[in-house]
Amino acid sequence: MKIPKINQRDFLMILTGAGISAESGIKTFRDSDGLWENHRVEDVATPEGFKQNPKLVWKFYKERYFQSLEVNPNLGHEALVELENRFKDNFLLVTQNVDGLHTRAGSKRVIEMHGTLNTCFCTKCKKKYTMSEVDLEQEIPPCLACEKPLRPDIVWFGEMPYQMDEIYAALDKTTVFMTIGTSGNVYPAAYFIAQARQRGARTIGVNLAEPENSSYIDFFFQGKAGDILPKMVEEMIE
C-alpha cells in the first residue's frame, strides 16, 4: 500500500501499544506467550486483585520494572521522535505502554495513559515516589511519609486512564491518526481511532497482526513497527 502524505498543516495523534516495545524485548499482553498467558488479569491488573494479594501484584510489577531498566528503545520508538521533531506542537503521542521507552527514546509530547512502571503512590495519602526512592526489597513497600502500603502507578482495569481531557482535546483537532502495535482490545484507547475518523481524520495502522478495530483503518501496514516506521516517516512527510 502507498504511504499517505502528511504536511505541516496536519495534527498527528499516535496511539501505541505493547507491539512497539516487542522489538526491545518486552512481552506483549495478548500474543502467544504474552504477559496475560501466565497471569489472570483480575489477579494482577485490578484494584480488587491488589486488595486480595498485594504481594503478588507488587512482585509482578517489580519484575516488569526491573526488566524495563534492562532494555532499550528501538527503531520504532526513534522514528516517532523524528516525527515529533518535525511536527512539534502539532503532534501528540498517547501510549498504553508503561515501560517508559518512548520518553527514554526522547519523545516529549507523550501521555502515558495507563500509568508508568517508574513511579508508585501511597494508597492512603497519595504521595507519589519514583521506584528508586522506595525500598523495593520489601514485599509491599511502605509510604515514606505515612507508612501505609504503596501501590504501582498503573491504571488497572476499572480505573480511569490518565489525562483523558487532554487526549479528547487533541482528538478534536487530529487530522492524521496512527495506531501502532496495539490489538485494539482495550477501551477507551481502542475507540480513539473511530472518534478521530468521525471528525474527518485519515487513519493509519502499523501492526504485526490485524487489530480488532481494523475496520477504522484507512491505510494498513502489516509487519514490525521497527521495520516499517523508519521508512514510513521518511516517505510520508511532504
Ligand code: OAD
Ligand atoms: P496487546 O498484547 O493486546 O497487543 C499487541 C499488538 O502488537 C498485537 O496486535 C500484535 O500483533 C502487535 N505486535 C507484536 N509485535 C509487534 C511489532 N514488532 N510491531 C508491531 N506490532 C506488533 O497489547 P496492547 O494492545 O498494548 O493495559 O494492550 C492494551 C492494554 O491491555 C495494555 O496497555 C494493558 C493490557 O491489559 C493495562 O494494563 C491497563
